[in-house]
Amino acid sequence: MDYSERTELELAHSVGNFDKQQIPGGVAITGSCPSCRHTFTYPIIFEAQLITPGGSITGQSAGRGLTDPAPKYLLRCVCLEDHPGRPADGSGCGAMAYINIKH
DSSP, rough: OOOEEOOHHHHHHGGGGGGEEEETTTEEEEEEEEEOEEEEEEEESSEEEEEOTTEEEEEOOOOOOOOSOOOEEHHHEEOOOOOOOOOOOOOOEEEEEEOOOOO
């Protein structure tokens, strides 16, 4: 299948069947893209490290807007299989979706 950036609702619905593994600051999601059927692993980061000018490190919550009570995270197919038309430095088939994850 050719590379094409697009929002894929089926990808968002498939997340419930994906494996989830805790990683520092977030979760790694592994599953098969419903669009290209290739397996991929995508990290979702909940906490970002912010280094202040004084050198201290604080945890900052990622993905939460000021008016959006439910954080939304971008999930993209990042499979390593060939998809004609994909940028040379890219990965995946172009399928993406915004998802909610409780943490």
